[in-house]
Amino acid sequence: MGTYFQLIRREFKLFTGNEILMTLFIGGSVLYSFLYGDIYTFGKVTDLPIVVVDKDQSPLSATLKDMLEDNETLTIKYVTAENVDVQDKFITEGIQAAVVIPDQFEGDVLVGRCPEVNTYVNDANLISSGYANRALTAVVGTLNAVMSAKTGRPPAAFQVNTFRLYNRASNYQTFVWPSFLGIILQSVIMVVIALSFASEMEDRTLPDLARISTNPLVVTFGKLSLYWFMAILAVCVDISYFFLFRQRFPLHVADSMLVVGLFLAALTFQGMIAGLLFKSKLKVIQFMMILVMPAYISSGFSWPFQYDKWPAQVYGVLFPFMPFINGFRVLLMDKGTLADIQQYLVLQVIQLVLYSVTAILILRYKLKHQSGKPIPVQAV
């Protein structure tokens, strides 16, 4: 037990003495989570600029324009009488959609000649185009229904009611929020632990460790305990962000904590492997940082994992983020329980066992083979 505390004290000194670790840990987990929360503050897209080409200039076309302006997702930036240069405005001014009201619109509606309203939606960005599509369909559909009823047409044969479950407002912040916290935790904790082990290799302090204990298990737990404790602190900060950004909190707290715990544990061992293999702090930073984004994309958080082609699936499965985020989302959004996410839990446990055994074996090898070697004397 004494050696264990000695190791923790040593690790704490190393951590506080290294400003890179400190800034990474505090800046990474505290500030970045805040930054990402801010990006999606509004959660939904509002006031997308559109153009209305009103060739009719009638009371009915004015009603349609009013309705479009009243919709919170849309705002009319230009009203023109002719369909000139609209294509160009899509590109130069970032117009999201153009609504073309034909000549004789009102007249045709009244005599039952069924005119056509054309809308062109800029689909270059699928997020804003999705919101625009929905808003335009709703607004034009409403006017259509009103006019159909007024002109004595039969209403639809049956009605479809759509209920959006789990994220009723299609709030984008609610959707991406847990995944950003997860990916920030993953990158910060993995890199910090990798840096800690890499600096032992770089400064050739492994013999010091071997002198305290040659048992790789004791060394591993001695070095990792501090980071586990700090990871818990980071999770507490993240929990406070749930309240700060007014996000819903998981219903089954104990289940969620288990999933988070497995995730953090697997991460620490993965970081330990990277640190022991790269042996240099600079190389750790250079290599690990670029892995983060593809790990996020292939995890199946937004684009479903089962629709990835196999090379992307293989890449995703390597990272603890994939089973964590898919399982945690069921717990958080669907209010599910552990029974609903069995396959992700199994994957988490497999990752944990695999990475911890590999990490401890590598450490055992390094402790044996490096501690025996004398420290090379620097040439003067």
Add this chain to the structure above:
Amino acid sequence: MKVLVYLVKRELAAFWQNKILVIVFLVMPTVLATILGFVYFQGRVERLPIMVVDEDHSPLSATFVEMLSDDHTLHVTTTGYSTTDLDHLMIEKKLVAIVVIPYRFEANVSVNRHPEVNCYLNMTNTLTGGAAGSAIGMAAATLNAGILLTTLERKDMPVSAAESRFEAFQHNLFQQYNTSSNYLYYLWPGLIFAILHQVLLLATAGSFSREFANNSFNAAGLFSYTRSPFKLILVKIIPFIGLAKVTFAAYFILSAFFKIPAPVHPDVLFTASLLMLTSASLLGTLCSITYPMPLHASQTLMSIASPAFSLSGFSWPADQMPVVLRAIADIIPLTPFLRILRLTWLQGANIEQVMPLVYHQLILVAVYFLLTYIVLRKKMKLALKPLPLVPAT
């Protein structure tokens, strides 16, 4: 000129020393771009699992179920006959939607009593939820129109006249630029250039800090070749811009492999990418002079590069973000480039249409160059100052 060539060679030799950096800079962008391409390989979500609860069991409800399963976005995995335990089923079977056809659906339609079909969408993932929602809506609208037309036809109305009978006017919605809402076209180009931007910052982070670390930032080392800050900056960034252009070429081959339509004006894209690479490598060099330790420089640059993609507005629109974040995004070299990338690659913009963004890029290049020049000259003066002679004792 000879000196310049020699210095570029020296730079490349130093780059080659760090094998991890070589892998990260030359191999990883292409490998990761391939992996990301495979993520969105299908481009569209297909065969999303849905469940139909058919409480009616009639020919009409069977037609509706068939229409739903014919839609290639949807896949009817389960058919139930009662609405018990639907909440649980949705989670357990990972259903994206549940459609409930009510009891006496056909009968009510026949006597004009407007039955209601309920559709529950799983919005945990807004992407799949939205796709399933529009597919189901489309199927329902088609069936609705079909029923109405048949009804009107039975009343001896010709089809052509009947078509204009059930709606006051018709609404056509055209999706421009990415007509099939393909996710590969939408996200992949931005993601791969974000990676290139990141590795370029990493590579240039070492440019001057390596000289500090090797103790060659002095008259005997680097300055024995040239003392012009301008030449030194050029020497430090040219090799990396050249190598990054190789990756750029690899991206083009990859985009052909993933069958992404080629840009209409590749010259605009080429120019814009050159400006992005220049300003990014200048930013990296600036950090590298400011922080004498390579590790510090890399760390600072990574903290800029990691959120760059999300901040750029490539997926979540920039004008929906708080003003402060928009200002931060504007000084990152990736931001204007990604905007040009989307306009030229997807929307076929020409050079005049993206001119304001090109000016934005030029300003970034000028500002980063000036800052680098000033800081480098200051550090050079310090390094070249003759050491005060220590009086012999």
